[in-house]
Amino acid sequence: MSSEAEQLAFGEAVSISPAPFVAASRDATDLVPVRISLAIIERFSEGLYSSPNKTFEELVSNSYDAGAEHVWVYMPSDLAAPHASILVIDDGESMDIHGLQDLWRIGKSRKREEGRRGKREPIGKFGIGKLATYVLAEELTYLVFKDGTYRAVTMDYQMVQGDMSEPHTLNLEVVELTKDEAKEALLSNLHDYGVRMKMVMDALFPNDGPGPTNWTAAVMTRLKKPAQGIQQGRLRWVLSSAIPLNPSFNLYYNGDPIEASKAQGEVIWRFTIGESEESLPPDKRVGQAGRTKVGGEEVPWYELPLAGKIRGQAQLFADSLQKGNSEKLGRSHGFFVRVRNRLINLDDPTFNVGPELRHGTLTRFNMVINADDLDELVASPRESIRDSPEVRELKSYMLAVFNKARSTMTALDEKDRMSVLTQQGRISNPPPGLTQGPLRRMLRRATQGDVAVRDSLGMKPDEAIIPETLDLGSQEVLEQILVEPSGEDNRLISYDPRRRAAVINQAHPFISNYIDSKGTQEALQLLGLTELLTQAYMLDENIDAVTVNRIMKRRDAFLRDLVSYHPRTAPVIAKSLRDASNDEKLLEDAVADALSVMGYHVQRVGGSGTPDGIATVRLGRRNGEESESYALTYDAKSSGSDARRMLDPDSKPSKTPRIQAGTARTSVLRVHRERAAEQFNLEVAPTYTLLVAPGFQGDGDDKALIGDICRNDGITPITVDDLARLVELFPLRRLSPLKLREMFQLHTPDAVREFVNKIADQDPPEAPPVAEVIDLLVQYSERRTPVTIDTIMTAVYERRGIDLDREEATSIVRGLSALAPVTMYFDGQLVALNATPHGLLGELTQTLGEYPNRLTDTYKSAVPVSRQREGDET
Secondary structure (H helix, E strand, O other): OOHHHHHHOOOOOEEEOOOOOOOOOOOOOEEEEEEEOHHHHHHHOOOOOOOOHHHHHHHHHHHHHOOOOEEEEEOOOOOOOOOOOEEEEEOOOOOOHHHHHHHOOOOOOOOOOOOOOOOOOOOOOOOOHHHHHHHOEEEEEEEEEEOOEEEEEEEEHHHOOOOOOOOEEEEEEEEEEOHHHHHHHHHHHHHHHHHHHHHHHHHHOOOOOOOOOOEEEEEEEEEOHHHHOOOHHHHHHHHHHHOOOOOOOEEEEOOEEEOOOOOOOOEEEEEEOOOOHHHOOHHHOOOEEEEEEEOOEEEEEEEEOOOEEEEEEEEEEOOOOOOOOHHHHOOOOEEEEEEOOEEOOOOOOOOOOOOOOOHHHHOOEEEEEEOHHHHHHEOOOOOOEOOOHHHHHHHHHHHHHHHHHHHHHHHHHHOOEOHHHHHOOOOOOOOOOOEOHHHHHHHHHHHOOOHHHHHHOOOOHHHOOOOHHHHHOOOOOOOEEEEEOOOOOOOOEEEEOOOOEEEEEOOOHHHHHHOOOOOOHHHHHHHHHHHHHHHHHHHHOOOOHHHHHHHHHHHHHHHHHHOOOOOOOHHHHHHHHHHOOOOHHHHHHHHHHHHHHOOOEEEEOOOOOOOOEEEEEOOOEOOOOOEOOEEEEEEEOOOHHHHHHHHOOOOOOOOOOOEOHHHHOHHHHHHHHHHHHHHOOOOOOEEEEEEEEOOEOOOOOOOOHHHHHHHHHOEEEEEHHHHHHHHHHOOOOOOOHHHHOOHHHOOOHHHHHHHHHHHHHOOOOOOOOHHHHHHHHHHOOOOOOOEEHHHHHHHHHHHHOOOOOHHHHHHHHHHHHHHOOOOEEEOOOEEEEOOOHHHHHHHHHHHHOOOOHHHHHHHHHHOOOOOOOOOOOO
C-alpha cells in the first residue's frame, strides 16, 4: 500500500465538525482525513517554534507561497477575552477539497513538485507550518474560496488524545457555504475591529465587481496562554523583519500596512554585494560578480564557489542601532540572512559568523544578505541552517565585510582625537585608543533621552541637552579637565557638556588623599579622564548601562579602600594621637581616626584654603523636633620646633609644647567652616570647629587671649592628650556624638579638659550586654536578614529585660566596635561579625587589658572570658 493510500485508510475515526461560528445550512460534503499524534504535534510546534510570533510567520509564508498579493493579520488587544480570535487572511491560490486534504498531510508538502509551483519560488517545503498554530490555539478553522465554492473545515487539537506516540485518527468534516454564510463567519470574528476590517471585507466581498477568484482565512479560536503573552509591538517587528521582500506582496496588521523593516540613522559607510568586493582583502575575493533582475529591477550579485549566488548590502551607522526599549521589540543591527526571501536568523544578530565580532561595531552594523542557493540546507523549523562547507564559506565572506566596517569605524574615530591632551602638552601623539568618538556618541544617546547613559556619565538632568556643534562633531567634546569638590560620597568623575569638561571630584577620598602631594595633580587628572573614557568605551561596546554602573561602583569602592585606614582599637588610636604631637600631617590623620572611632563620618580634606577635614554625624529627628544631625570642621596644629626639642634626648626637659594664639589663626578656621557647606556640597552645614594641638599658650588662664579668640570665632580647642583620653573613655562610658555635642559648645582648653575629667570620674555604667550581642550575631550570621540596632534593642529587652533606647544601644555597639574593630563590623546601623565569637572575645580581652582595671572592671565583668592580666594598675 502506498504511503498516500495508507494515510487515507482509516479504521475507526473521530469526526470533527466546523467551529460554532461557522453557520452552514448544508451537511458535510467531504472529509479531510488526518493521521496524527501528540508526539508529532509537539515535535513540530512547541519544540521547533521558539516564540508564539513564529506562528504568524509560518502562516504569512504560506500566503506568500500561495501567490498572495495581500495578507491581512488581525489580532485583538485583549487576547484573554473568552471569544478572542486571531485571523490571517490572504488572496492567494486557495484550496479545493483535494487541496485541503494535501494541507493536512503532516510532514509532506507538494509546493515544490513540478506543475504545482506558483508564480514565486516557494518558501515552505516540510508541510508542518500549519502545526505552529497549536502553540496559540486549541482550534484552527480554514475558510476557503476556490473555483466559486466557499468551504470551511476545523481542526480541534484537543481531540488529539491517547499515548504520546500513538497515531490518532481524525476526520475533519468539510462543509460548503453560501457567500453570505462565508461572509458572516468572517464578520463574527472581525466585528470588534470596526472600520479597520473594512479593507479586507471590501476586498473579499466588493459591492461592485466580482472580487478575487480565490482567498483563504485561517481563524484561530479558543486561544491558549502563550497567545496571551504576545506583545503587539514585538509582533509588528517580527512581521516587518520576517516577511518576504517583494513589491507585489503587501501585508496589513489590524488594517494598517506593514513595511519591510529597515535600519534607520545616519549611514557613514555602505557595502554593496557584487560591487564593493575590491575593498576586501585579496584572499577574500574568491567569487565572481554579476547582475540579475529581481522584481523587474536589475541588481548586482556575487557568486561564491560553494555557497552560490548572494546579493544584498551592508551599512555602518554613526550611532548604535540598539536604542532603549526598542531593542526589546526587535533588532535592527547585525546580520539578516534570507533564503528565498525568508529570514532564518530572526533573533541571532551574529549568525555565528565568528567570536571576534566587536560588539561596539556590531550594534552599528546592518547587513542584509540573500542566499537562495542554500535552500537545501535550511533546517525544518526554518529558524536555522545546517553547518556545511557552503555555510562556512558564506560566513567567512560575511566576516570579511564586517571587518571592513570595523576598520572603517576605527579610521573615523582616529580622526576624532582629543586635542586637549596635546594642547596642554600631556601627550604629543595620542594613540588611537584616546579618541573622543565613543564619548561623542554616548552624548548623543544622552541627549536623545537615554537616562541610563546620562547617569553613567554623571550628567545632571538639566545637562542632557548638548550643543548641536558637539553632536555633529564640529567642536571638541573635551576642552578642559577641572578639579572641583562635589561631596565625598559622590562619583570620582563626571562630564559637564556646557563647559565641555571632565570634572574630577576633589572631595572624593582617593583624590583628596593625594591632591596636595607634590606632582600628583596632573596624574590624578589623567586618572579621572581615564575613568570617564572607560565608561564611555564600555557603553559604546553596548555593555548595558546597569552593568557599567555596577563595574564602576566596584572600582570606586576599591579606590576608596586604597586610601582607607586599617581598623584600629580606641587605645591604639589614642596612642597614635600622642605619638603624632610633633608631626602636623600625622596629627591630621590621627584626629580623623579619633573622630571616626567615636561615630563621625569623616571627610579628609586638607590643602590650602580648606580645613583639615569635616566630620558629620546624622542623628535624625527626636520627638518631632528639628534634626539633631550636625557637622564640624577640624584642624590639627603642632609646635614643631618645641616638639623636636622635647624629643631630642640631649635637650633639657621641657613642658608640653604650646601653640600661640596667633598660630591658631582662629579667624581663618571660622572662614573655612562658613565656606565648607558650599565648597564641598555638604547636606549638613558645619556649625562647630575643633582645634587640636599639643597645648595652648594661656591654657588655664581665664583672661588669656586663646579663650577670647576661640569664643569670638566659635572654636573648640582641645589638647592632644585630652582628645586621646576622650577616645579611650568613649567605648567604656557609652559616649555618643549626641553627648559630645556639649563639648563643642566650650571655647577654652581648660573647659574642655574639665568636660573630659567629668566623664573619667563618673561611675561606670552598668555592664553592657556583650554576651547577648555576640549570641545574636552568631544566631543571625546565616540568615539573610542583617542584624540592626533595632534587632539588638529588641533582643536585649527580651533576654535581659533592659529597655535601651536607640542612642544607648548604638553607644554600646559602637563601643564594642571601637574595642574590637577587626573582628566586629558596624556602619552606624548594620552589625556583623568579621570573625568567630572566640576571635571577637579574644580581641576584646586584649584591648581591655591595655586599660587600667579601675576603668574597665565593670566592662570586663560582661565579657565571658575570666582571664585578666595580673599587675594591672588599680
